[in-house]
Amino acid sequence: MAHPKPAHHSATVDERSLFPSRPRTKHCGTGVEVPDPFGPCRREAAVSCSHKPSLDVHRVRPWGQVPQIVLTQIVCHGMLMTGGAKRPCCVPPDWHSELTRLHRGYPMTKSLHIRVGDVVGELHLWSEMAPKTIERLESSLPLDGSLVHCRWSGDACFTELDPELFKGVGLESAVRSLYPLTVAIRPPSGLLNSAELLISYGVAEYRLPTGQAQVTPIGEFIGDLSKFRDTLAGTALRGATTIGLRASASGPS
Amino acid sequence: MNTRISVQLGDVGATLTLFDELAPLAAHKLLGVLPIDAELRHVRWSGETGYFLLASLAEPGAQLENAVTFYPRGSLIYRPEHGEFAFTYGQAQARDNVKLADHACLLGALEENAEPFLELVRKTRTEGRQPLRLSGS
Numbered sequence: 001m002a003h004p005k006p007a008h009h010s011a012t013v014d015e016r017s018l019f020p021s022r023p024r025t026k027h028c029g030t031g032v033e034v035p036d037p038f039g040p041c042r043r044e045a046a047v048s049c050s051h052k053p054s055l056d057v058h059r060v061r062p063w064g065q066v067p068q069i070v071l072t073q074i075v076c077h078g079m080l081m082t083g084g085a086k087r088p089c090c091v092p093p094d095w096h097s098e099l100t101r102l103h104r105g106y107p108m109t110k111s112l113h114i115r116v117g118d119v120v121g122e123l124h125l126w127s128e129m130a131p132k133t134i135e136r137l138e139s140s141l142p143l144d145g146s147l148v149h150c151r152w153s154g155d156a157c158f159t160e161l162d163p164e165l166f167k168g169v170g171l172e173s174a175v176r177s178l179y180p181l182t183v184a185i186r187p188p189s190g191l192l193n194s195a196e197l198l199i200s201y202g203v204a205e206y207r208l209p210t211g212q213a214q215v216t217p218i219g220e221f222i223g224d225l226s227k228f229r230d231t232l233a234g235t236a237l238r239g240a241t242t243i244g245l246r247a248s249a250s251g252p253s
Numbered sequence: 254m255n256t257r258i259s260v261q262l263g264d265v266g267a268t269l270t271l272f273d274e275l276a277p278l279a280a281h282k283l284l285g286v287l288p289i290d291a292e293l294r295h296v297r298w299s300g301e302t303g304y305f306l307l308a309s310l311a312e313p314g315a316q317l318e319n320a321v322t323f324y325p326r327g328s329l330i331y332r333p334e335h336g337e338f339a340f341t342y343g344q345a346q347a348r349d350n351v352k353l354a355d356h357a358c359l360l361g362a363l364e365e366n367a368e369p370f371l372e373l374v375r376k377t378r379t380e381g382r383q384p385l386r387l388s389g390s
Contacts, residue, residue: 146379151297151300152300152348236294239377
């Protein structure tokens with residue numbers, strides 16, 4: 001069966017509109033242009049594919065010290081896609097997990113073991129974005145608690161943390177939106193003497209009774225994403241579940 | 254004269270007064286579909302409130318009667334755009350993923366045995382959904 005001609009042009013146009021001022025370079029032999037000076041994209045993974053020579057996943061880090069967007073591209077016999085887009089014909093069923101893992105791509109230097117209900121995985125920490133918050137969190141380990149669904153913030157769950165640990169830390173790389181399967185901490189501030197660790201599984205925005213508020217994003221869940229998402233979503237119907245965080249002896253994988 | 258109906262949440266019963274004069278259309282619609290068997294679950298955006306949906310009473314664009322944005326504790330709230338009915342046990346406001354402040358119809362208030370009922374609504378957050386039955390008293 002003949003494979004379709006590479007559909008690289010549309011993706012190239014998209015990137016140009018996103019980053020019009022960046023110099024560009026060709027790379028990886030795919031004919032795709034990506035922003036430089038942060039270097040050419042590199043091959044991050046090869047996902048098994050019924051076609052040979054298989055499917056390559058490339059990660060492109062277009063922005064500088066704190067990347068805000070990482071484009072993940074699938075190149076498979078001419079099919080090029082960005083992360084989260086429609087599925088090409090020969091991508092295996094677990095493509096979304098693989099893509100999601102590569103898709104966000106904030107710099108990860110540490111990881112923790114995380115367990116929610118009976119789902120275990122890794123919490124990859126974005127130490128460059130929240131160094132003080134992560135340091136305090138690590139000092140509080142091991143952590144065990146009850147994970148409850150949010151009342152004001154949408155599709156997210158939270159557990160209470162010891163506010164004394166996070167006093168004086170303040171917000172780091174503060175955000176309002178809680179993207180699915182990212183983990184964030186809201187430190188105590190002003191009249192709010194409590195601290196929370198939040199995990200989103202869908203459409204969520206950090207809110208208080210007084211309105212929108214901000215949190216410090218600290219990392220993302222890596223593991224069985226669909227099972228993790230189902231467990232988090234299940235708290236809306238079935239009530240609270242448990243959460244545990246442990247230091248990772250082996251470091252990030 | 255305000256109509257009273259019975260509500261049963263889990264094993265806790267209570268009575269509810271509908272505000273017929275302030276929200277006559279909404280009250281009439283609700284009375285027209287009694288008895289109702291549903292499941293009460295906790296809201297995700299609006300605060301300290303449990304809710305259930307009645308698709309048959311969803312009416313996007315319907316005029317709001319007795320409109321409020323903040324839900325009084327112990328009240329029954331009706332959001333016609335979703336066919337949503339909510340019991341409030343604490344601080345709450347009409348919100349969703351798009352709107353930080355919306356409006357809803359203040360349709361009724363719990364009377365007899367309100368406190369045990371609201372305590373069970375509060376527990377839906379940590380213990381999960383509860384079966385709910387509304388019927389004429």
